[in-house]
Amino acid sequence: xxxxxxxxxxxxxxxxxxxxxxxxxxxxxxxDLKPYLFMEMVLKEKDFRTAxxxxxxxxxxxxxxxxxxxxxxxxxxxxxxxxxxYLQPIAxxxxxxxxxxxxxxxxxxxxxxxPVSPFEDKRVVIKGxxxxxxxxxxxxxxxxxxxxxxxxxxxxxxCSTVPIFKKK
Numbered sequence: 001x002x003x004x005x006x007x008x009x010x011x012x013x014x015x016x017x018x019x020x021x022x023x024x025x026x027x028x029x030x031x032d033l034k035p036y037l038f039m040e041m042v043l044k045e046k047d048f049r050t051a052x053x054x055x056x057x058x059x060x061x062x063x064x065x066x067x068x069x070x071x072x073x074x075x076x077x078x079x080x081x082x083x084x085x086y087l088q089p090i091a092x093x094x095x096x097x098x099x100x101x102x103x104x105x106x107x108x109x110x111x112x113x114x115p116v117s118p119f120e121d122k123r124v125v126i127k128g129x130x131x132x133x134x135x136x137x138x139x140x141x142x143x144x145x146x147x148x149x150x151x152x153x154x155x156x157x158x159c160s161t162v163p164i165f166k167k168k
Contacts (some may be wrong), residue, residue: 014158015119018127019134019142022114024106026064028099031083033069040071043079057086065091066102104137111141120149126164128156 036051038044065087069075080096087094095102124146126139139155146153147165154161 013123014125014154015122016125016127016158017114017119017142018130019111019138020127020130020132022107022110023132023134024064024103024110026106028066028102029060029063030066030068030099031060031087033067033075033079033083034071034073037069037071037073041073043073043075048079049082052082052086055086057090060087060091062090062092064093064102064106065095066099067094067096068098070098104135107135107138108141111138112145114142114145116145116149119146121151121167123152123154124150125154125156125158125161 033043034040036043036048038047067080067083067087084094093106095105097105126142126146143153143164150165151167152163153165154163156162
């Protein structure tokens with residue numbers, strides 16, 4: 001009496017999308033304006049320009065750079081523009097924000113680049129639990145992208161999903 005065990009999950013033609021695969025793994029270098037401020041509070045244009053001109057920008061060569069100011073100072077917009085004018089020719093990417101927010105921006109950019117055509121009229125499971133904290137914005141973004149094309153969208157693992165959307 002040996003009955004064959006049938007893996008119904010494998011036969012279900014579900015497509016599992018693991019957003020963790022798109023999570024940026026590249027190190028992010030932070031360029032903080034705080035050390036260039038007088039008493040960490042005031043930006044003096046002449047001193048700031050002189051400091052930037054004398055900086056060794058090669059340390060940012062081919063790096064992902066987060067430009068921020070960790071001081072609670074009012075920074076004029078042109079200061080960020082000036083920093084980017086130095087970084088843009090050498091860094092691989094320059095974004096505004098601290099390390100965490102830049103990581104989130106890069107992550108969403110990678111998700112938005114996922115082609116949706118392979119998911120057209122398919123049953124898609126957006127993988128839930130993982131080792132990396134994905135965050136709500138990523139799940140919101142992928143749902144907005146897949147809803148117009150997918151037959152159904154579920155959250156979780158193929159063996160235990162929460163239904164999110166089903167085309168009528």
